[in-house]
Amino acid sequence: MSIELINVVYIVAAALFVFGLKQLGSPATAVRGNLLSSVGMLIAVVATLFNAEILTFSWIIGAVIIGSIVGYVAAVKIEMTSMPEMVALFNGSGGIASLFVGWAALYNFDNTLFTYVTIVISVVIGGLTFTGSILAWGKLSEVMPSRAIVFGAQRIFNGALLLALIVCSVLFCLDPSATSPYLYAIIILACVFGVMAVLPIGGADMPVVISLLNSYSGLAACAAGFAIHNNILIVAGSMVGAAGIILTNIMCKAMNRSLSNVLFSGFGAVKQATRVEGEVKPINAEDAALILEAAQSVTFVPGYGMAVAQAQHVVRELGELLEDNGAEVTYAIHPVAGRMPGHMNVLLAEASVPYDQLVEMDDINPRIDKIDVAVVIGANDVVNPAANDDENSPIYGMPIINVNQARTVFVLKRSMASGFSGVDNPLFFGENTRMLFGDAKESLSTVLNELK
Amino acid sequence: MEAVLLGMVLMLSIFLGFELISKVPATLHTPLMSGANAISGITIVGALISAGNDLGTMSTILGALAVAFATINVVGGYLVTNRMLSMFKKKGSGQRGGKA
Numbered sequence: 001m002s003i004e005l006i007n008v009v010y011i012v013a014a015a016l017f018v019f020g021l022k023q024l025g026s027p028a029t030a031v032r033g034n035l036l037s038s039v040g041m042l043i044a045v046v047a048t049l050f051n052a053e054i055l056t057f058s059w060i061i062g063a064v065i066i067g068s069i070v071g072y073v074a075a076v077k078i079e080m081t082s083m084p085e086m087v088a089l090f091n092g093s094g095g096i097a098s099l100f101v102g103w104a105a106l107y108n109f110d111n112t113l114f115t116y117v118t119i120v121i122s123v124v125i126g127g128l129t130f131t132g133s134i135l136a137w138g139k140l141s142e143v144m145p146s147r148a149i150v151f152g153a154q155r156i157f158n159g160a161l162l163l164a165l166i167v168c169s170v171l172f173c174l175d176p177s178a179t180s181p182y183l184y185a186i187i188i189l190a191c192v193f194g195v196m197a198v199l200p201i202g203g204a205d206m207p208v209v210i211s212l213l214n215s216y217s218g219l220a221a222c223a224a225g226f227a228i229h230n231n232i233l234i235v236a237g238s239m240v241g242a243a244g245i246i247l248t249n250i251m252c253k254a255m256n257r258s259l260s261n262v263l264f265s266g267f268g269a270v271k272q273a274t275r276v277e278g279e280v281k282p283i284n285a286e287d288a289a290l291i292l293e294a295a296q297s298v299t300f301v302p303g304y305g306m307a308v309a310q311a312q313h314v315v316r317e318l319g320e321l322l323e324d325n326g327a328e329v330t331y332a333i334h335p336v337a338g339r340m341p342g343h344m345n346v347l348l349a350e351a352s353v354p355y356d357q358l359v360e361m362d363d364i365n366p367r368i369d370k371i372d373v374a375v376v377i378g379a380n381d382v383v384n385p386a387a388n389d390d391e392n393s394p395i396y397g398m399p400i401i402n403v404n405q406a407r408t409v410f411v412l413k414r415s416m417a418s419g420f421s422g423v424d425n426p427l428f429f430g431e432n433t434r435m436l437f438g439d440a441k442e443s444l445s446t447v448l449n450e451l452k
Numbered sequence: 453m454e455a456v457l458l459g460m461v462l463m464l465s466i467f468l469g470f471e472l473i474s475k476v477p478a479t480l481h482t483p484l485m486s487g488a489n490a491i492s493g494i495t496i497v498g499a500l501i502s503a504g505n506d507l508g509t510m511s512t513i514l515g516a517l518a519v520a521f522a523t524i525n526v527v528g529g530y531l532v533t534n535r536m537l538s539m540f541k542k543k544g545s546g547q548r549g550g551k552a
Contacts, residue, residue, distance in 0.1 A: 017491055018468065024484050025476040031537045034487050038530040041494065048497045054504030059516040063503060067523025074524070075531035080539075086532060087486050094525040098495045100518035104502035107511035114455050178510070214485050214492075217525075221495040226458055228498045234458055235465045236494040242469025243488045247481060335478055342481030346536050354543035355479050 001050035009047035010232040016040030017236050021243070027355050044232055080350040081307045084340040088137040088210060091217045095129025098122050098220035099187070105227040106178040116176040118226035120169045120186060125220040127190030128197065133213050135198040136206065140339055146203035155264070158196050165189045201262065204304075204381060206339040208251045208262045215244020247341050254335035254361075256387075256397040278429025283436055285443055288410055289450035292318075295372035295408075297328040299364060301401055302344045303337045305378015305412070309440035312351040315377060318448050319353065325451075331357055332364040332374075332401050334382035361401050374406035376427075377440050378413075384425045409433045412440045483536045490529025496522035 017040045023033025054060070071090075078086045102122030105115070139146040168189060172182035201209050218240025225233025252259050292298060300315055319329045331353060337344045345358055368374070376383050385404045386393035403409050404427050411433060427433055436443050476484050499522050502515030 018472065021469075021472045021484075021488065021491075024480065024487050025472070027477070027480060027540050027542070030480060030483060030540065031534065034483070034490075034530060034533045034537055037487060037491055038534075041491070041496075041526055041530070044494065044497055045500065048500045051501055051504075053501055055506045056504055056512075059503045059512055060500055060519055063516040063519035064523050067520040068527045070520075071524040071527030071529075072531060075528040075535065078532065080536075083482065083486075083532075083536070086528075087482075087489060090486065090489050090525050090529050090532070091492075093521040093528075094489065094492045094495065097493070097499055097518045097522035097525060100514045100521070101495050101498040101502060104511045104514035104518065105498075107502075107507045211485060214489050217489060218492040221492045222462065224495050224498050226455075226462075228501065229454065229458070230498055231458070231461055233494055233498055234461050236491050238462050238465040239469035239472070240488045240492040242466045243473040243484070246470060246473045247485060250478075250481075333478065335481075340482055341485060342478060342483070345479040346482045346539070349536070349539040349541070352539075352541065355540050356543050358479055360478050 001047065001052075003051070006047045006051060007231065009043055013040040013044035013047075013232055014235045016043075017239065021239065080347055081310060082141065083346060084206065084210060084338070084343060085137050085140040087340060088133045088140060088213065091210075091213045092130045092133030092137070094217040095126045095133060095213075095220050097126070098217070098224045099126030099130065099190075101224040102126060102227050103183075103187075105224070106176070106183070108228070111176070113173065113176075115227055115229075116173050118223050119176075120172060122220055122223035122227050123183075123186055124165065124169070124190040124193075125216055125223055127187055128194030129213055129216040129220055131191040131194030132198045132209075132216070133194075135195050136209055136213060139198070139203060140206060146206075148202035148205075149199045154196075154200060158193075161189060161193055161196060165193060197263070200264065203339065204336075205255075205262050207336050207341050207343070208248055208255075208259070210340045211244050211247035211251055212259075213244075215241050215248060218242075218244055251336055251341055254399065255395075256399060278426070280428050280435050281433065283410070283434035285436065285446035286450055288434070288436055289447045291408060291410075292322060292327075292373055292447065293325060293451060295322070295327050297330075297371050298322050298373045298375065299330045299332045299359075299368075299371050299406070301332045301334075301374055301376045301379050301383055301403055302348070303334075303377065303379025303382060304339060304343075305380075305414070305440055307338060307343065307347055307378070309378060311377060311441040311444055312347045312353075314441055314444040314448060316348070316351040316353050318444055318451075319357075321448065321451055327372075329357065330359050330364065332359050332361065334361050334379070334401050337379055337382050361399060365402050368402050369405045369407075371406040373408045373410060374403040376403055376409060376411045377444075380425055383427055385430075386424070386426055390426070403427065404430050404433070407432065410436050412436045412438075412443055414439065479540070483533050483540075486529055486536070487533040490526055490533060493522050493526035493529060496526055
């Protein structure tokens with residue numbers, strides 16, 4: 001196949017990516033959108049195999065088989081609750097692939113200075129995406145502590161790292177070669193930089209990090225596209241880059257924080273919250289069941305704790321039972337609940353909760369005062385009224401779901417400890433709040449059995 | 453000149469990306485992210501050429517590694533997105549309940 005014809009196929013592939021992404025924007029068409037985009041990928045790959053530059057296929061076949069098996073097994077076996085980790089790992093593998101593509105491009109003959117610059121960019125972004133994603137995976141899967149890790153000279157160290165990276169990149173571009181020692185220095189520095197960038201970010205800020213890394217993996221592919229003069233890489237890579245940036249922005253807005261604040265502040269490592277004093281009012285499952293039975297409208301507010309307790313199926317059962325009982329049941333979802341954008345929606349979808357019962361924060365808040373019972377399951381910061389009225393609170397200004405305005409609030413909580421970001425929650429001491437202590441799944445099962 | 457043309461493509465694609473994504477409902481943020489992530493595996497196209505173009509052992513090995521990782525990204529990304537999306541159901545469509 002001539003190079004022109006291959007490029008025509010790439011145009012078709014690009015169009016399929018565009019349509020695919022467009023259709024991913026609505027629940028009714030999303031499955032088809034994903035399918036379209038995967039067809040685009042398939043024809044791009046097949047067309048590339050007809051490229052006259054490809055002389056031997058043995059390595060390609062071996063690598064594709066290994067990659068397919070690993071990708072397939074990972075995608076099929078993964079638990080829905082572990083989805084954030086999985087997305088992080090896929091991100092990482094995309095990143096390191098772009099690093100290798102950039103690196104391999106050094107062996108091409110007709111490279112210009114511009115090409116070398118883009119090679120360096122693809123290697124740097126690819127490398128930091130890889131190690132950043134691995135670290136994000138480590139934090140999400142709790143292989144390592146998920147809190148923000150900060151140390152004294154962190155900013156100075158990172159500054160020096162960045163400076164070294166820039167110096168090495170310039171020196172490399174002045175005398176580019178595939179065996180330049182500066183190349184190895186760049187790769188190592190980029191990898192260390194990825195680790196350092198994610199280290200000071202706490203678990204509750206992970207939705208931002210995941211979307212940002214997603215964006216980087218697209219930008220790395222885009223840079224690799226410049227390095228090998230390939231349009232489809234640039235088009236697809238930059239669309240993904242843009243998409244990631246938008247999601248990052250949405251996540252930041254949902255926390256009322258700037259991106260630089262999320263990335264550099266080490267939020268959650270410093271605890272400066274005003275202490276709240278008060279008395280909590282516990283409730284047992286039997287009484288909770290009685291109140292729920294009488295409720296006309298119930299809204300569930302899930303958080304990361306629901307994922308940890310694997311409680312989504314019990315929540316759905318309880319929801320259905322209450323509906324049969326005549327109550328109006330909704331699920332109110334905060335944009336940053338969980339560890340990645342839309343985490344709670346996926347878990348509830350897994351438990352077969354119809355997506356039209358899931359309501360966003362801005363839709364529930366105006367009518368929350370008419371809700372009889374709000375059931376908070378493993379959420380903390382996203383329902384913390386201190387964000388509204390305590391100027392000393394680190395999360396002051398973050399938009400929250402105002403469950404404290406509902407007629408009654410049940411908070412399911414393992415024990416009395418402060419939330420993920422280490423912030424005390426005045427909601428627990430509220431007049432209309434009842435605490436249901438224990439494992440969320442067990443508590444809900446007991447309530448469910450009482451109602452049956 | 454080629455750099456300028458590619459730069460043009462870059463700029464237009466970024467705007468397109470912003471336009472396409474900006475109105476996606478929160479419910480679909482995760483599948484959108486993992487679907488977009490699968491698209492970033494497009495780097496496989498560059499990897500295939502490096503792995504097959506016989507420009508020396510090092511280039512081939514780097515290319516093959518890139519192909520393997522990019523394939524994980526592509527295959528895993530699309531499959532997992534599909535798996536998630538097939539769980540999203542509207543009320544009344546399909547049976548109520550499901551495995552508990």
